[in-house]
Amino acid sequence: MLRLILVSVAIFGALICALLAIFAWRRRPASGAVFLAGALMSTAIYAFGYGLELSSTTIENMLACIRLEYLGVAWLPGFWLALSLHYTNHLKWLRPRRFWLIWIIPVVVLLGVWTNPLHHLHYSSVSVNAGGPFFVLQFERGPIYWLHMGYTFFSFLVSAFWLVQYLLSPHLLYRKQSGLMLASSLLTILIVTLYLAGLQPIPHLDIIVYALIVSSVLVGYGLLRFHLVALSPAARDALFDSLDDAVIVLDANNLLVDYNAKAAQFFHFSGNPIGLSLAQFVPQELQEAFQDLRHLEGVREFNLDAPQRRYFEIHPSGLEGIGSEPVGLLVVIHEITQQKQMQLALELANADLERRVALRTQEYLTTIQQLEGEIHTRQQAEQKLREMQANLVEQVSMQSRKLYTLYDVLLNKEISGMTDEVLTQMLQRICQMMSADAACIHEARSDALYSTGSIGLPPGTQEALAILPGSWLIEGKPLVTNDLPHDERLPEALRLTGFTTYLAAPIRLNEVVTGLLQVFWRASYHVSVEDISYFSIIAEQIGIILENARLRQILEERAVQGERRRLARDLHDSVTQSLHSLSLYVSILRNRLEQGQARKAMEMLDKIDQSARQSLKEMRLLLYELRLVPLEDIRLVEALRNRLDAVETRAGIDAVLDVAEGSFWPPKWEAELYCIAMEALNNALKHANASAVQVRLAGKSTWAELSISDNGKGFSPEKVANGGIGLQSMRERAERLGGSLQIESAPGQGTTIRVSVNLPGVQAGKKEVELDSHPHGG
Secondary structure: OHHHHHHHHHHHHHHHHHHHHHHHHOOOOOOOHHHHHHHHHHHHHHHHHHHHHHHOOOHHHHHHHHHHHHHHHOOHHHHHHHHHHHHOOOHHHHOHHHHHHHHHHHHHHHHHHHOHHHHOOOEEEEEEEOOOOOOEEEEEEOHHHHHHHHHHHHHHHHHHHHHHHHHOOOOHHHHHHHHHHHHHHHHHHHHHHHHHOOOOOOOOOOOHHHHHHHHHHHHHHHHHHOOOOOOOHHHHHHHHHHOOOEEEEEOOOOEEEEEOHHHHHHHOOOOOOOOOEHHHHOOHHHOOOOOOHHHOOOOEEEEEOOOOOEEEEEEEEEEEOHHHOEEEEEEEEEEOHHHHHHHHHHHHHHHHHHHHHHHHHHHHHHHHHHHHHHHHHHHHHHHHHHHHHHHHHHHHHHHHHHHHHHHHHHHHHHOOOOOHHHHHHHHHHHHHHHOOOEEEEEEEEOOEEEEEEEEOOOHHHHHHOOEEEOOOOOOOOOEEEOOHHHOOOOOHHHOOOOOOEEEEEEEEEOOEEEEEEEEEEOOOOOOOHHHHHHHHHHHHHHHHHHHHHHHHHHHHHHHHHHHHHHHHHHHHHHHHHHHHHHHHHHHHHHHHHHOOOHHHHHHHHHHHHHHHHHHHHHHHHHHHHHOOOOHHHOOHHHHHHHHHHHHHOOOOOEEEEEEOOOEEEOHHHHHHHHHHHHHHHHHHHHOOOOOEEEEEEEEOOOEEEEEEEEOOOOOOHHHOOOOOHHHHHHHHHHHHOOEEEEEEEOOOOOEEEEEEEEOOOOOOOOOHHHHOOEEEOO
């Protein structure tokens, strides 16, 4: 419960500080408002990060929160020092040549925290302390940490020293402002001292953040209650020194708290008039002019006659705090003698001008009436244009939606098959385009129309529309009706109750009607010529889509037949010829046995054995090829293991698959590597007469190596030049991967085919997971 309270206070405090920072930032033209906003936002980031830290339970999350906290806490002393310098009018330290000195240590601290794992200068060791009511972070402080704490003490102590001077100010408003800022500085210094001394209620709990939240609330109170930064001493000096008018500042009791040189000259001040009331320092003849200034709306004029007549204006501006409570009154006394003299001259000129204008007015009345008539006509035309524009925009939007649906249907030409899901999606898009409530498609077969899909129709209606007579739409033209239940042109099954408007268009292919596309509206709907045109185009495109699906099915069936013919050829070229050879060998063997040639008979038995074994190998290879999975579904190691077990091992060949421990490679390489391995294994099985094969695999994220070795009869690579189709195919696949193919063989010494793939320009030190690779065991 305590943990929840502390987290809530930190998060809520961060929100308050952020709102106060925004409030101060919106007043950035005021003196020091930017630095105040920076200090408040730094506190908000610090409090928010610490709230997340208290809610974390792992050291990784806590360290991440600390890095977030220092995005605020590192800059806080600098902002507070700059604010104090600006508030107390020490502006020479804020000039560009010195201002950057304030931010050296914050930059060093922030970089030290974010790079601490490299040097451990901020904290040398970190652990989670579970001795309290909840987990808190405990660490050994380093030199950068003490540098930050020293700079924090320095900033707040220097600020407190300068702010003490303004506590002695004769201006009550400035004393209150300075007191709030001084209290915030002293509170922060006290809490930081207690924290460093370990005098907090919960071990290792950071109480500084809560002190900063309280300090921020105090400063925010000053921002709202006493117009902090808006009425700062620095702002006051800059303002008063630049004014030519007499200015006085009164407190809530109408006592004088400030004035400028022009005001001293106007009221003839002698000595120190601070604390005097209006009745004490305003001359008797001006008492009436200065009455009820707090309730005065606008300005008030008065004049002085000695030694000559002079005119003045009084501009009172109320200073209010929270709840509209008055905290002061700013009174500006502005001389308007010259303006008054000009006004008198203007009045005389205006009288003459009015006389002249009266002469011209009558002349202009007729012209004005004519212009009003023209303006009225133009306004009516503009209104019609706006209505036409709105109607055009609506029509363009509607046509765009319809064109998009048409485009979407055209794209469906490329689909691999017209499944129920694809058909349903297409009908949904058509209903959206036509704003219809239901739709269905019928396919023409024999003398009837058979339903192939529908949406939006009640279940009973779907059964009734399963078969429609094919003769009623012989003309093949679109049909529309707004009285569906009673339209006798339609078959009885189509006169649906619950629907009012109906639109149907034939599905054509090469001018032959192959089906019917229909949409239904429950309420009456105006079907425009554009709607019928778009609908007819979609119906024709659906015909093309259905024909494409039928043609793809035919192509797939032909591909299956072609594969069957290829297998038949392979059976004839290999197994059938091997069986014919066996029959021939047996006949020769019988003759030699009858002739008593035992030694030659044994030689013939060896040939029969070899031929039978070779036939068995090729038969197992054909059986394996019959159940091959598509290339895109291949997992290389598993596929190689299945191949060796299904073909080589069962054919009596000693087959070994060796995968280096921890190997992995991009999955997109596997199909090409598999095809190379299959071609090499097939060559070893059919031509090498090998008794043992070994497949080796190794790789990382940027390279892979595949080798297939056999102990067969081998060959001379230089004699086969570029090799046959099989070797050329393997070489092309290796080049597509960006690798190379090497062949090592000699007569009687077996064959080794090695594929090496290496991606240039890719650093091996990058994380392998970025290359979408997966590990393989040995």
